[in-house]
Amino acid sequence: RGPLSAVAHQLIGGLHQSMFYVGSRTIPELQDRGQFVRITSAGLHESHPHDIQMTVEAPNYSGR
Incomplete structure (x- = not known):
């Protein structure tokens, strides 16, 4: 676990990428x-x- 800011940063980054992929x-x-x-x-x-x-x-990928 870490600070909430690190999690929020990952979520916002994913949202930006999603918006870029679909052109919105x-x-x-x-x-x-x-x-x-x-x-x-x-x-x-x-x-x-x-x-x-x-x-x-x-750090954001856990392989099996």
Whole structure:
């Protein structure tokens, strides 16, 4: 656990990236343009990099 500011920073960064991906400038535009796609846990695992030796793990990714 850490300070709330670190969590808020991650959430805001994710929101900015989501808005960029769909081309929205406002949150209401994001709600209109956004689309959720459900994937399986196996699909999620495959969508992450694998078979790569990392020297330092990313702080926001917990591999299995």
